[in-house]
Amino acid sequence: MIRVGVLGANGKVGRAICEAVEAASDLELVAQVDQGDPIEKFVDARTEVVVDFTHPDVVMKNLEFLVANRIHAVVGTTGFDEPRLARVRSWVDANPEVGVLIAPNFAIGAVLSMRFAEQAARFFDSVEVIELHHPNKADAPSGTAYRTAALIAAARAKAGVGPSPDATSTELEGARGADVDGVRVHSVRLAGLVAHQEVLLGTQGETLTIRHDSIDRNSFAPGVLLGVREIGGRPGLTVGIDPLLDL
């Protein structure tokens, strides 16, 4: 049993994580901390790993405390730029047995599908991305689709693969989608959807499609639990859950 604590335990995400930890037979929820609670509770409860989904304003102070007290951390709080990562790295350098995982995206399916798309990209003549979301989304394409297309483009450039063939000579404006580093990206907005993405790869006579569907804000939970289980065995700073997936 790993002894787990949660920071930001009363927030929507925090509550979901507390539930997920309690439902896991190999994890024990030993401490919950939110605004106003003393962070020392984690030490008193002999917490081994703390999950932090809080706020950019407080996360650095949290992490400094946790690392100094040799508690591993799994962090979903946003706002980590290179200077912040450098500071965290300096703390773990001083406490080399401690592991800190900072990840912008804990949805395992999203991370895997990006990685697979990147790996497959150079073996196909053509690649395009379709992302489909609920109609309240403000940006098109989604950040994930943009990153996916950029990763695909970089992998193809590195392998010396030319652009996807395209004989379009008459186009109704916008039909062929947006162009991200030469990769076409199409954004669908539809009532009844949540967050979905499809990478289509094609060559002579065959296509490969990698599709990710997320219908629940809690789709981060399995990725967080994976981080909790693995971070104890990965001292130092880990950025992104990719290294945990052994791809």
Next chain:
Amino acid sequence: MIRVGVLGANGKVGRAICEAVEAASDLELVAQVDQGDPIEKFVDARTEVVVDFTHPDVVMKNLEFLVANRIHAVVGTTGFDEPRLARVRSWVDANPEVGVLIAPNFAIGAVLSMRFAEQAARFFDSVEVIELHHPNKADAPSGTAYRTAALIAAARAKAGVGPSPDATSTELEGARGADVDGVRVHSVRLAGLVAHQEVLLGTQGETLTIRHDSIDRNSFAPGVLLGVREIGGRPGLTVGIDPLLDL
């Protein structure tokens, strides 16, 4: 057994139709005519239905002969505008027992999916169309996708349904596709594909997707055979295979 003849029998399409007729247990291929052959062969062979996949230059003469000789016709030749249709109508008016079917598209799946999309359009908050083709296609969107979107838009306008909701405020140019009468259409061009189309309809908590995949130029054959079997019982001029589908 229906006695069937084929005009343009040596062309690529004509040969495929001859094969399909011969493979059907309820049809008999009794005459084949191509350039240089006398069209009277159909009369001698007591042909009941002739299939015409020839050329706009000769099809009108063919049809005049067939109707005058009381032979039903199933026509896939292109180039029929309103004046041409009016002339055909005058011929069948003079021979009211004869049936002539002229259709721009014999792919049953394509016709059904357009019709279903049109019927369903007014019951959903959102509708978008994705069409996917081989990368040698010159136009985007495809003619079928354009017509499908226009039919959807007309059905929604008639029912008083407002535009699909869309909160997009930041768009990379083209991401949201082309706008056909208010319906978004996305065109994918990918090696390994042939001709595919997806209509996505969505409302609170549910989506309906109507997808058509065509991977073979022979996908017109089942529609042509349907026409051959039905046209004898449908005197007069029929335009499009929709009426044969009893939708």
Next chain:
Amino acid sequence: MIRVGVLGANGKVGRAICEAVEAASDLELVAQVDQGDPIEKFVDARTEVVVDFTHPDVVMKNLEFLVANRIHAVVGTTGFDEPRLARVRSWVDANPEVGVLIAPNFAIGAVLSMRFAEQAARFFDSVEVIELHHPNKADAPSGTAYRTAALIAAARAKAGVGPSPDATSTELEGARGADVDGVRVHSVRLAGLVAHQEVLLGTQGETLTIRHDSIDRNSFAPGVLLGVREIGGRPGLTVGIDPLLDL
């Protein structure tokens, strides 16, 4: 503005319907009744249409009262067999201006996809059904998939279409799915899914796929609102929402 009342207003479904009615600009929620409340509230509030999602034990008494008071009814409560329908019919015969809609399924997408599958079934050589649900479902196939397959089989039998071709000679037990009146049905159970169904129809060189995805228990709401808007113009008893869809 149609004046709408809700019976069973405090239940989970009832609350969702109250919210949906309040969110609709052409409907006004004028009365809510649950256990313990007098049903006469609907009369006092001059309610035009009442939605009933209650219990088989009380729904008949509710309906007798509503029809006698010339209030239209939209009913999602289960348990209607032929004798019950006959009694409702006798009540509306006595009040011929009143409309009553009783439907086992208000998910418009599900009803449309069943209907489209039924219409398309006779034009394709092959038809199979795949239904995909969350892993807590007890029955396989789902009731909807079973009904869909039975409707498809009946439509094909009526049109004299033979069985789907299948050359399978070596089968690992169960691979080819369940057999419902000659139509193969496959049941997938997967974490992360809710309720999904795909009807695949195929003929030479082309396939047509009709897919319905439901990710929310509230997917009945649009169908209920459709019933509320239409039932005033449809006196007598209507069973199922199909007639409202003008298919």
Next chain:
Amino acid sequence: MIRVGVLGANGKVGRAICEAVEAASDLELVAQVDQGDPIEKFVDARTEVVVDFTHPDVVMKNLEFLVANRIHAVVGTTGFDEPRLARVRSWVDANPEVGVLIAPNFAIGAVLSMRFAEQAARFFDSVEVIELHHPNKADAPSGTAYRTAALIAAARAKAGVGPSPDATSTELEGARGADVDGVRVHSVRLAGLVAHQEVLLGTQGETLTIRHDSIDRNSFAPGVLLGVREIGGRPGLTVGIDPLLDL
């Protein structure tokens, strides 16, 4: 320019490979050999790589000659068991600069999708496989689906992942598919399809789908060309194209 020869050049597959080599700007087709032609033509033409899609009866003799003459080989001929592989290994041990690639499947998309499924399998609660083929196929499930399911099962067993959850208590026989080492496999047979496979992986709130569509017997060509380009840099015996994909 790599100098390429083809063995079995007059067969259906051989002709397709000759065309693919000729179409590639970095490859030169310098010799074609079929039954009756002397295999020495490859030596005379200073061939660097020979592609062999012949017959189990002759492939061993071909390979012995090629390796002895220090010509790399890319082999799609079937029938390689462990004793045969051991003999080939002994030949390349004696000529260590020569590379021989023997692969049962050159469809890159199929190989990638199997590999991705294997990599992803342990991160999801549930996995199922759907394979869809033309109705003339004799076996169900397909060999590829069987192997895919077995690879998934082995990866999950190795990671200590339990069986996919399944609460089915009432099943129409066959609905839940075939059981391959605990992984459910569903086989669809449909006119209009060629060869398709979908691996569905699901966990709380999200699913990942890896789909491979093959619509052309020539879908082996890109994999063969990849082998031709890479084998010169990979001395020794390589079995399967996986190592060339750097996964």
